[in-house]
Amino acid sequence: MFPEAESQSLLQINLDGPRRPPASGGRPKKLVIFLHGYGSNGEDLMGLASQWARDLPDVQFVSPNAPRPVPGHPSGFQWFPLTRIDPAETERGAKMAGPVLDSFIDAELHRYQLSPRDLALVGFSQGTMMALHVGMRRKQALAGVLGYSGALAGREALKSEIRSRPPVFLIHGDQDDVLPPGFLFDACDGLNEAGASAQWHLSQGVPHGIGPDGLELGGRFLGKVLSGRYA
Numbered sequence: 001m002f003p004e005a006e007s008q009s010l011l012q013i014n015l016d017g018p019r020r021p022p023a024s025g026g027r028p029k030k031l032v033i034f035l036h037g038y039g040s041n042g043e044d045l046m047g048l049a050s051q052w053a054r055d056l057p058d059v060q061f062v063s064p065n066a067p068r069p070v071p072g073h074p075s076g077f078q079w080f081p082l083t084r085i086d087p088a089e090t091e092r093g094a095k096m097a098g099p100v101l102d103s104f105i106d107a108e109l110h111r112y113q114l115s116p117r118d119l120a121l122v123g124f125s126q127g128t129m130m131a132l133h134v135g136m137r138r139k140q141a142l143a144g145v146l147g148y149s150g151a152l153a154g155r156e157a158l159k160s161e162i163r164s165r166p167p168v169f170l171i172h173g174d175q176d177d178v179l180p181p182g183f184l185f186d187a188c189d190g191l192n193e194a195g196a197s198a199q200w201h202l203s204q205g206v207p208h209g210i211g212p213d214g215l216e217l218g219g220r221f222l223g224k225v226l227s228g229r230y231a
Contacts, residue, residue: 015104017042017064023053028060028112030143030226031119033105035127037149039076041065045124048210052219059226060112066126067100079130085179091154094133101134116140120222122147125179125208129153132168132187136196141166144225146218148210149176151183155190167230168198169221171214173206 022028032052034045042063049061070076079101080093109119120143123131128150135145141164148171152158168191172184181202188198199221203211210218224230 013067013100015064015067015100017062018046019063020046020049020053020061022058022060024057026058028114029058029118030056030060031108031112031114032056032059032061032222032226033108033119033121034061034063035079035101035121035123035130036063036066036077037125037127038078038082039070039073040124041075041077045122045127048122048215048218051215052222055219055223056226059222062108064104067097079126082126085151085183087153087155090129090151091157094129094153097130098134098137101130102138105134105138116142117228118143118226120144120146120225122218122222123150124148124210125150128170132191135166135168136162136164136191136194139163144168144221144230146221147171147187148214148218149173149179149208150187151179152187152190155186155193158190158194162194162196165196167221167225168196169218170198170200171210171218172200172202173209173211173214174202174204175206176208178208 036044042065046063066077066079068078070078079097121131128147131145144167146169191198203214
């Protein structure tokens with residue numbers, strides 16, 4: 001199936017997954033959408049909401065399952081098929097899955113009657129690829145993009161396709177053997193080339209995952225961008 005046809009097919013899927021309402025008990029004033037990694041599901045990142053909810057009491061957390069199941073793994077989902085970490089393959093996959101995520105973002109903003117400036121995307125691994133791909137191509141800038149253990153798909157294309165430049169914070173384990181730290185620096189360079197920028201942090205001794213320091217720093221970043229205090 002051609003990428004355009006596949007994108008149209010994916011748009012027929014209604015993404016959904018776990019939701020956690022604001023800790024304050026009131027109406028959501030801000031929104032965080034988690035984007036999980038390859039072979040995982042929406043439950044995987046909801047533990048982050050438990051860690052951050054106290055400091056982000058007005059935030060609605062949403063963690064959709066990616067649109068495609070992983071063959072042989074009933075509870076595993078993927079944003080796009082990934083047989084190897086190849087620039088052409090990740091770019092093609094992110095471009096294919098981008099419209100369904102973009103549509104989901106629009107629907108969630110409408111659901112909670114919020115603006116793009118009230119939304120932060122938080123991705124892990126393949127989810128970070130999707131957060132960067134979609135987040136930098138939306139006409140109205142989001143509050144921010146927080147990416148763990150990921151990569152920038154479509155680095156060259158971003159130069160001409162970028163439409164907004166939200167704050168970006170990329171966090172990576174220095175012992176990551178799935179997506180080695182070089183992907184972090186490549187992403188930062190690619191964002192700079194497109195006229196954007198990113199803060200970054202290397203977590204010492206952390207493999208393909210999120211360390212305590214990354215959890216704390218990510219929470220601080222979200223607090224700043226969602227409150228408009230980021231500088």
